[in-house]
Amino acid sequence: MEDFMDLVLARHSCRSYSTRPVEEEKLRACLEAGRLAPSASNRQPWRFVVADTPAAAAGVARAAQAQGENRFTADCPVFIAITEEGERPDLAPIGKVKRQDYRPLDIGIAVAHICLMAQEQGLASCILGWYDEEAVREALGIPPGREVRVMIALGYAAEGETPPQKKRKPFDEAVRYVR
Numbered sequence: 001m002e003d004f005m006d007l008v009l010a011r012h013s014c015r016s017y018s019t020r021p022v023e024e025e026k027l028r029a030c031l032e033a034g035r036l037a038p039s040a041s042n043r044q045p046w047r048f049v050v051a052d053t054p055a056a057a058a059g060v061a062r063a064a065q066a067q068g069e070n071r072f073t074a075d076c077p078v079f080i081a082i083t084e085e086g087e088r089p090d091l092a093p094i095g096k097v098k099r100q101d102y103r104p105l106d107i108g109i110a111v112a113h114i115c116l117m118a119q120e121q122g123l124a125s126c127i128l129g130w131y132d133e134e135a136v137r138e139a140l141g142i143p144p145g146r147e148v149r150v151m152i153a154l155g156y157a158a159e160g161e162t163p164p165q166k167k168r169k170p171f172d173e174a175v176r177y178v179r
């Protein structure tokens with residue numbers, strides 16, 4: 001897929017996965033796209049913790065379903081949990097001046113890179129905010145106190161999976177020109 005807008009339009013939250021494993025190089029490309037994302041003061045406040053074996057993915061899938069959500073993750077072969085790293089925001093240069101914690105924003109950009117690269121590779125993805133954080137930590141050996149900010153489910157879409165219709169604010173509601 002060459003055109004960036006095609007990629008943007010095709011990426012969607014996939015909620016039906018095949019158990020087909022993801023090729024190592026495709027997963028690596030997604031992680032590279034995340035690693036190369038921009039961040040405030042180039043702090044790169046992330047660590048991508050990858051579950052790509054059946055046993056590890058099953059543990060994360062259980063954690064993702066622990067609150068009754070995300071049943072579709074059961075067959076998903078890969079999860080990327082993103083932990084928030086780095087100093088307190090008031091210690092980082094931009095955060096100090098702006099008194100803003102840019103880390104979640106930085107992580108959001110990395111997540112977008114990963115999901116768009118996944119789409120480019122013919123993979124499907126779904127960003128996950130619903131999960132039992134303690135259970136994720138336990139499944140992935142993440143130390144206490146290290147926040148799992150978000151996860152990404154990654155794999156091949158199940159045959160016949162139909163992308164949900166894009167529901168977005170109309171352009172004029174989302175955008176205001178000052179001319």
Ligand SMILES: Cc1cc2nc3c(=O)[nH]c(=O)nc-3n(C[C@H](O)[C@H](O)[C@H](O)COP(=O)(O)O)c2cc1C
Nearest residue numbers: 011012013015069070126127128129130150164166
């Ligand atoms: C931070 C964040 C958390 C999300 N958490 C979940 C989730 O736990 N389960 C889920 O099915 N979708 C989740 N989503 C997906 C959104 O529902 C989805 O992106 C939105 O409805 C737009 O649909 P689209 O991704 O298909 O374009 C999450 C998205 C974001 C950005």
